[in-house]
Amino acid sequence: MTAAPHFIYMDHAATTPVLPEVADMVRAVTLEHWGNASSVHGFGQQARKLVEEARVKVAALIGARPEEIVFTSGATESNNTVIKGAAEALKAHGERIVITAIEHPCVMEAARTMGKRGWHVTHVKVDGRATVDLDHLRRSLAEKTALVSVMLANNEVGTIEPVAEAARLAKERGAAVHTDATQAVGRIPVDVNALGVDYLSLSAHKFHGPKGVGALFVRRGARLTPLLHGGEQEAGKRSGTLNVPGIAGLGVAAELARRDLDARATAVRALRDRLEAGITARIPHCLLNGHPVERLPNHLNMSFEFVEGEAMLLSLDMHGVVCSTGSACSAGSLDPSHVLVAMGCAPARAHSSLRFSLGLANTAADVDTVIEILAGVVQRLRRMSPTYADFQRKRGMEAAGAGV
Amino acid sequence: MPAYSEILLDHFHHPRNHGELAGANAVGDSSNDSCGDLMRLFLRIEGDTIKEATFMTLGCAAAIATGSILTEMIVGRPVAAALAITNEQVATALGGMPPGKVHCSVLAEQALRSAVNAFERRAKVGRNLKKRP
Numbered sequence: 001m002t003a004a005p006h007f008i009y010m011d012h013a014a015t016t017p018v019l020p021e022v023a024d025m026v027r028a029v030t031l032e033h034w035g036n037a038s039s040v041h042g043f044g045q046q047a048r049k050l051v052e053e054a055r056v057k058v059a060a061l062i063g064a065r066p067e068e069i070v071f072t073s074g075a076t077e078s079n080n081t082v083i084k085g086a087a088e089a090l091k092a093h094g095e096r097i098v099i100t101a102i103e104h105p106c107v108m109e110a111a112r113t114m115g116k117r118g119w120h121v122t123h124v125k126v127d128g129r130a131t132v133d134l135d136h137l138r139r140s141l142a143e144k145t146a147l148v149s150v151m152l153a154n155n156e157v158g159t160i161e162p163v164a165e166a167a168r169l170a171k172e173r174g175a176a177v178h179t180d181a182t183q184a185v186g187r188i189p190v191d192v193n194a195l196g197v198d199y200l201s202l203s204a205h206k207f208h209g210p211k212g213v214g215a216l217f218v219r220r221g222a223r224l225t226p227l228l229h230g231g232e233q234e235a236g237k238r239s240g241t242l243n244v245p246g247i248a249g250l251g252v253a254a255e256l257a258r259r260d261l262d263a264r265a266t267a268v269r270a271l272r273d274r275l276e277a278g279i280t281a282r283i284p285h286c287l288l289n290g291h292p293v294e295r296l297p298n299h300l301n302m303s304f305e306f307v308e309g310e311a312m313l314l315s316l317d318m319h320g321v322v323c324s325t326g327s328a329c330s331a332g333s334l335d336p337s338h339v340l341v342a343m344g345c346a347p348a349r350a351h352s353s354l355r356f357s358l359g360l361a362n363t364a365a366d367v368d369t370v371i372e373i374l375a376g377v378v379q380r381l382r383r384m385s386p387t388y389a390d391f392q393r394k395r396g397m398e399a400a401g402a403g404v
Numbered sequence: 405m406p407a408y409s410e411i412l413l414d415h416f417h418h419p420r421n422h423g424e425l426a427g428a429n430a431v432g433d434s435s436n437d438s439c440g441d442l443m444r445l446f447l448r449i450e451g452d453t454i455k456e457a458t459f460m461t462l463g464c465a466a467a468i469a470t471g472s473i474l475t476e477m478i479v480g481r482p483v484a485a486a487l488a489i490t491n492e493q494v495a496t497a498l499g500g501m502p503p504g505k506v507h508c509s510v511l512a513e514q515a516l517r518s519a520v521n522a523f524e525r526r527a528k529v530g531r532n533l534k535k536r537p
Contacts, residue, residue, distance in 0.1 A: 308441070310464040311416070318417060327464070336440075351440040384422050384468065386433065386444040386460040 007320040008366045012206075012298060013155055013183060013357035014324060018249070019208040019256060026210055026249040037242040038233060047244045054251025061254040062181075062200060063191035064217050070237045071247050074214035075182040076106040078201035079149075081216055081227040081238070082178045083110035086199055087119065087147045089223035090176055094144025096120040098175070100132050100161070101342035102154050107180055108338075111149075124150075129291040130159035130343050138169050145175040152184040152195070156326055156339040156355060157290030158299025160188065167196035176222060182206055182214075186257035187265065187296050198222040204246070208360070209253030213246030268358050269297035271367050275356060276300050278371035283378050289326075289340060289353055298358040301326070303349045306388035307381040312354055315377040321370050326353040408465060409499030415469035420476055425458040429526075432519025434511050441467045441508065445474070445515040449523055452482045459515070466501060466508035473497050474512040483520055489513070 009017075018026075029050060035043040037051050052066070059066040072078045087097050099111050101123040115121045122140045125133045132150055141148070148170040153160045167177040178199035181190055186207025192200055200217040204210055218224055218237060230239030257264075279286060285305040304312065309327030316323060326337030327350070335341075336350030345353075356370070382388040408416070425446035435442045441463030448456040457479050459471035474494055478486040491509035495501040501509055 306462060308463050308467075311468060314413075314416065314465050347440050384419065384460055385462040386442050387462050389424065389444075389460060 007322055008362070008370055009322045010356040010358055010362065010366075010370065011322050011324050012359035013158075013355060015205050015211065016208045016359055017361065018205075018210055019253065021256060022209055022249045022252045025252045026245045029245040029248045033244065033248075035244075037244050038231060047242075050244055050248045050251075051242055054247045054254070057251040057254045057258070058202075058215050061190070061258045062185065062202070062217060063193055064200075065220065067235075068192075068217050068220055070216045070218055070234045071242060071250075072214050072216050072238055073212055073243070074205070075104070075180065075201050075203035077227065078203075078214050078216035079104070079106045079178075079180055080110045081224070082199045082201065083107060083147070083149065084114060085225040085227050086176055086178065086223065087114055088225040090146035093146040093174060093176075096122065096143055096145040097147050097149070098122045098124060098137065098140045098145050098170075099149045100124045100126060100151065102126050102130055102132075102156075102339045103149065103151055104155055104180060104182065107149055107151070126159075126342050128344050129294075130154050130157045130289075130339060131291060131294065132161050132166060134162060134165055134169065137166055141169060141173040141175065145170070145173060147178060148175045149178040149180065152179045152181040152190065152200075153188070153296050153299075154290070154339060155183045156337055157301045157343070158183070158296040158357075159291040160184070160294045160296065163195050163197065171196065183296060183299075186253070186261070187298060189261065192217055192219070199224075204250040204253055207253055207257045210246045210249040213243055213250050215250070264360060265297045268360070268362070271358050271362050271364060272298055272300055272356075274364060275358070275367045275370065276302075278367065279374065282371055282375045286378075287349065289343070289345065289349075296357075300356045300358075301353060302356075303345070303353045304378050305348075305352060306385045306391065307352055307378055309351060309353050311381055312352075312374075312377055315381070316354075316370075316373060319373045319377070321373050324355040324357070326355065327351050407502055408469075411473075411497075411499035412466065412469045412501075415472040415498065416465040419459075419468055419472040421456075421458045421479075422460060422472065423458055424460070425456055427456070428458075430519045430523035432515050432517070432522055434514035434518055436463075436507055436511055439463075439507065441511055443467065443471050443511045443515040445471070445512075445519045447478075447519050447523065449483060452484070454478050454481055454483060454486055459512075461511075463511070464505075464508065466498075466505040467511055469498055470494055470509050470512040471515070474516065478516065483523075486516060487520060489516070 035047040037047040055066045150166040170177045176198045185202040198219045203214040289301040309325030340350035428446035430447040444460045446458045457475040461471045491513045494509045
């Protein structure tokens with residue numbers, strides 16, 4: 001397994017450690033098979049063979065055909081390619097893109113760019129658990145739409161979206177469908193046919209592959225204007241010399257993810273549930289953000305009333321616990337997480353949120369340590385919080401008023 | 405994540421003078437409506453001098469450190485001199501603020517002004533009461 005870090009890493013939604021089998025492949029390919037996969041000579045064709053082997057493995061992970069896999073530099077490129085390129089190729093269907101209000105910034109910003117180019121962009125609402133409002137999606141499709149993009153699992157709160165239902169609605173209206181499955185692939189079963197999507201984005205480093213490599217599933221027959229033009233690699237869908245070591249590493253990560261998917265999900269879900277139960281029992285005034293059930297097995301996003309996320313995060317970091325927050329203060333902006341805002345969370349709740357995303361190396365002992373440390377951190381910060389002091393004073397007065 | 409100075413992190417992890425101040429005769433709140441941070445400053449003023457100061461903050465590391473260092477900067481000072489402290493001076497004392505965090509130092513300046521205003525209002529009421537026959 002991976003080298004044990006000197007801290008407890010619970011930020012796997014940000015990135016995951018590269019597995020030794022993956023690193024071995026990347027190193028071997030880098031040093032021994034450095035040929036250009038587009039070269040006709042035998043040395044180049046060795047590299048080509050590695051790429052095609054990886055393509056089969058990535059396709060198998062998501063139930064696709066190998067020829068439907070396009071290698072990219074990661075999810076940002078895959079998502080930009082679809083939002084800009086598929087939409088462009090499909091504009092005869094109507095210059096309208098429908099996305100959700102909780103997409104990752106790389107979908108949001110790509111869509112905003114299309115908006116500047118004169119396209120109409122609709123953001124479909126979500127409910128308080130971050131589940132996409134299918135009625136709103138249906139209404140949004142009243143006008144002719146080229147492309148619908150609904151993420152498979154949200155990166156902040158982990159809610160798993162009803163993509164198959166969304167795809168059905170979109171198909172009824174003749175729109176093409178994309179899903180950003182970056183957080184889902186390798187964590188839950190993903191099948192492009194069960195989902196009924198035309199395009200799907202994934203990224204290697206979210207499931208123990210290398211950074212800087214990902215893939216885009218483009219269903220056979222689905223249209224796409226490339227983002228990158230050049231040497232016509234990847235059947236003309238993505239030009240540029242292939243990142244053979246990264247792609248081979250992604251192949252290994254995909255193979256291991258497919259083999260171990262159930263075992264990983266079961267183990268990490270048990271730890272996540274232990275963390276959630278422990279925090280809820282130990283720390284008063286905390287709230288779950290996201291769907292209680294339809295959620296990635298490794299994901300836990302909670303708000304801790306009367307304290308702020310970045311202060312918690314830095315305190316936890318000092319104690320060797322690594323996680324993430326939706327607080328504006330952490331991003332250095334004044335706006336809290338657009339996902340929590342779209343869910344209807346009050347700014348204070350978004351401000352006080354923490355995201356724990358667990359992974360393979362975490363243990364039950366880690367979880368118990370995190371609960372202990374977090375309880376101490378929240379208590380320390382609440383002792384400094386004027387709103388907590390006010391809350392306690394009010395509660396004291398109510399108790400006195402009740403004639404206790 | 406912003407890059408914080410060693411001084412700022414020290415004030416965040418080991419805040420000075422935090423909590424409610426027993427015997428405070430001036431309390432002031434300030435808030436940043438856009439980011440949601442809140443600060444409350446407690447002062448004990450004797451004559452013209454700030455004898456004691458404590459703070460409470462709901463906010464990020466920069467907002468907590470700001471409250472902490474402000475209390476150190478104003479204790480023992482005449483009220484007028486304390487009011488002359490600018491948010492830039494607070495930021496400088498903390499070893500600088502990351503660009504996105506300047507509004508946190510403004511929070512401290514406003515809490516101080518609010519506390520002193522509350523004190524002066526009360527002093528005025530007190531004088532008026534004494535004037536009554």
